[in-house]
Amino acid sequence: KSKRRPPLPPGPPGEPILGHLRMIPPKDQEIFFYQWGKKYGNVMYLRLLGRPVVVLNSAKAAIDLLDKRSANYSDRPPFVMFNMMGWDSGLFIMPYGRRFQRHRRMMQRYLAPNKCLEYQPIQNREARVLLQGLLKDGEKNSDNIIRRFSTAVVMRLTYGHQITSDDDLYVKIADDVGYALSNGGSPGGTLLEYFPFLLKLPSWFPGGYYAGFARDHQFAIRELHEYPFEEVSKQMEEGTAKSSFLSTHLEAYNRGEDDPQNTIADIKGAAGNIYCAAADTTSATLSMFLLAMIVNPESQKCAQKEIDAVVGSGRLPEFDDRASLPYLECMLHETLRWNNAVPLGIPHLSLEDDVYEGMFIPKGSTIIANTRGMTLDENVYRDPTAFNPARFLPKPEGNAEPYPDGPFGFGRRICPGRYLADTSIWIAIVSILATLDITKVVDVDGKEITPKVSFTTGVTCHPRPYKCTIRPRSEAARLLIEQADISDDY
Numbered sequence: 001k002s003k004r005r006p007p008l009p010p011g012p013p014g015e016p017i018l019g020h021l022r023m024i025p026p027k028d029q030e031i032f033f034y035q036w037g038k039k040y041g042n043v044m045y046l047r048l049l050g051r052p053v054v055v056l057n058s059a060k061a062a063i064d065l066l067d068k069r070s071a072n073y074s075d076r077p078p079f080v081m082f083n084m085m086g087w088d089s090g091l092f093i094m095p096y097g098r099r100f101q102r103h104r105r106m107m108q109r110y111l112a113p114n115k116c117l118e119y120q121p122i123q124n125r126e127a128r129v130l131l132q133g134l135l136k137d138g139e140k141n142s143d144n145i146i147r148r149f150s151t152a153v154v155m156r157l158t159y160g161h162q163i164t165s166d167d168d169l170y171v172k173i174a175d176d177v178g179y180a181l182s183n184g185g186s187p188g189g190t191l192l193e194y195f196p197f198l199l200k201l202p203s204w205f206p207g208g209y210y211a212g213f214a215r216d217h218q219f220a221i222r223e224l225h226e227y228p229f230e231e232v233s234k235q236m237e238e239g240t241a242k243s244s245f246l247s248t249h250l251e252a253y254n255r256g257e258d259d260p261q262n263t264i265a266d267i268k269g270a271a272g273n274i275y276c277a278a279a280d281t282t283s284a285t286l287s288m289f290l291l292a293m294i295v296n297p298e299s300q301k302c303a304q305k306e307i308d309a310v311v312g313s314g315r316l317p318e319f320d321d322r323a324s325l326p327y328l329e330c331m332l333h334e335t336l337r338w339n340n341a342v343p344l345g346i347p348h349l350s351l352e353d354d355v356y357e358g359m360f361i362p363k364g365s366t367i368i369a370n371t372r373g374m375t376l377d378e379n380v381y382r383d384p385t386a387f388n389p390a391r392f393l394p395k396p397e398g399n400a401e402p403y404p405d406g407p408f409g410f411g412r413r414i415c416p417g418r419y420l421a422d423t424s425i426w427i428a429i430v431s432i433l434a435t436l437d438i439t440k441v442v443d444v445d446g447k448e449i450t451p452k453v454s455f456t457t458g459v460t461c462h463p464r465p466y467k468c469t470i471r472p473r474s475e476a477a478r479l480l481i482e483q484a485d486i487s488d489d490y
C-alpha cells in the first residue's frame with residue numbers, strides 16, 4: 001500500500017476474501033493459466049484467500065527470478081495434502097534451509113553426471129527387458145511395462161533391488177505411490193491448502209474429497225519408506241545387500257561417517273523421494289512418447305531412418321551411438337516439450353519482497369512456473385501444439401528453436417535426477433524405435449482409431465489410457481529383442 005511501492009503484476013480481478021480461488025478450475029490449470037497469461041502477461045498476480053500467487057508464463061521470467069535470484073525464490077509453500085499423505089521427509093516439499101541443503105547434497109552426489117555413467121549397464125539391461133515386455137504384451141499392457149522399466153532402474157540404484165516379476169511387491173508399491181501422485185490434484189493447488197480444516201471432514205463432505213484421498217493413500221507412502229528400509233537392513237545384516245543409495249548411507253550412518261545431522265528418517269525419506277520422483281515422472285514421459293509416436297507416424301519414420309543408418313539392423317543401439325543421432329536428440333527434447341510430465345513444476349515460495357521489471361512481488365508469494373505455458377509460447381515455438389522434433393534443428397532443415405527450459409524446473413530446486421532421467425529416456429526411446437513400430441489400432445471396418453490426447457491432473461501428468469499396436473519392425477528386429485542379453489552385469 002505504500003505510495004512508493006511499485007504496482008503488483010497484472011492479473012484478473014478477484015473476489016473479496018476468496019480472491020481467485022473460485023475462478024481457478026481443479027483440472028488443466030496449466031492451460032487455464034496460459035490463456036490468462038495471454039491477456040494479463042507473462043508475470044501474473046493472483047490471490048488465493050489472501051495469499052499472493054505469482055504465475056510465470058515465460059521461460060525468461062522464470063530464469064530471471066528462479067535461476068538468477070534463486071537465493072530468494074527457493075523455498076516451498078506448505079503442502080498440506082502431501083504432508084498428510086506422509087511425505088514430510090521428502091526433499092520435494094521441504095522448506096529451504098539446512099535440512100533441504102543436506103538432502104540436496106545427498107541426491108546431487110548420487111545423481112551427478114559422472115555417477116550416472118556408472119548406471120548405464122542397469123539402464124541398458126532394463127531397456128532390453130522393456131523391449132521384451134513390449135514385444136510380448138505391449139498392446140494390452142504398455143503402461144505397466146513402461147512403469148516397470150522406470151521403476152526397475154531407480155529401484156536398483158536406490159535399494160539395490162532387481163525386479164524379477166510383475167508381482168514384485170516393489171512394483172505394487174510403485175504403482176500405489178504413482179497413483180497417489182498423479183491423481184492427488186495439482187501440487188499446492190487443492191482446497192486443502194487453503195482450508196486445512198477439510199482434513200478432518202469425511203471424503204463425502206463437499207470439499208472433503210482430497211482429504212479422503214490423502215488419508216486413503218497414506219498406506220502407500222508408508223510402505224514406500226518402511227518396506228525397502230527393512231529389506232535392505234536385513235540384507236546388510238546377512239551381508240547380501242547390493243550397493244545402493246540406501247545401503248551406502250546406512251553403512252556410513254552406522255560407521256558414524258554420514259553427515260552428522262542425518263537421521264534414519266532423513267535417509268529413508270531421501271531414498272523414498274528419489275524412488276517416487278524418478279519412477280512416475282520417467283514413466284509419464286515415456287507414455288507421452290508412445291502417444292506422440294502413435295499420432296505422429298512421420299516423426300517416428302524419420303527417427304527410425306536415422307537409427308537404421310547409424311546402428312544398422314544387426315545390433316541394438318548403445319549409449320555410444322548418441323552423438324550420431326541428432327534427430328533422436330530432438331525427439332527426446334520434443335517429448336519433454338510437447339506435453340511435459342510436470343506441467344506446473346512444483347511451486348516455489350519467495351522469502352523477501354522483490355521488484356521485477358517494475359512489478360512488486362511480495363515476500364511469501366507462491367511462485368508457479370507454468371512450464372506448459374512456456375512450451376506453448378508462440379514467440380518461441382512455431383505451431384507449439386504440434387509434435388515436431390525438427391523444430392530444434394538448425395535452419396534450413398529445422399527452425400533453430402531452443403530446447404525447452406523448465407521441464408526439470410529451475411534454480412536451486414531444479415530436478416537433481418535430470419541426468420538420470422535424460423539417459424533413461426534416451427535409451428528407452430532409441431531401443432523402441434530401432435526395433436518396434438508403434439501405430440494406431442484399426443476398428444472392425446479397418447479404419448484407424450486416433451487416440452485422444454488428454455491427461456490426468458496431479459504433480460505428474462500422464463496421458464489418459466490409449467490403444468496402439470506394437471509390432472517388431474522386421475524378423476531380424478524380433479530376434480534381436482528375443483535374444484537380447486539381460487544378464488545383470490552392474
Ligand code: HEM
Pocket residue numbers: 091092093094104107111154273274275277278279281282285341342345346347348406407408409410411412413414415416417418420421
Ligand atoms: C522425465 C523425468 C523427470 C521430470 C520431468 C522431472 C521434473 C521435475 C521437476 C519439474 C521438479 C521441480 C523442480 C522445481 O521445483 O523447480 C523436480 C524435482 C525433483 N526431482 Fe525430478 N523429474 C524427473 C525425473 C527425476 C528423477 C529420475 C529423479 C531422481 C532420480 C528426480 C528427483 C527429483 C527430486 C528429488 C526433486 C525435488 C527437488 C527439490 O525440491 O529440491 N526426478 N523434478
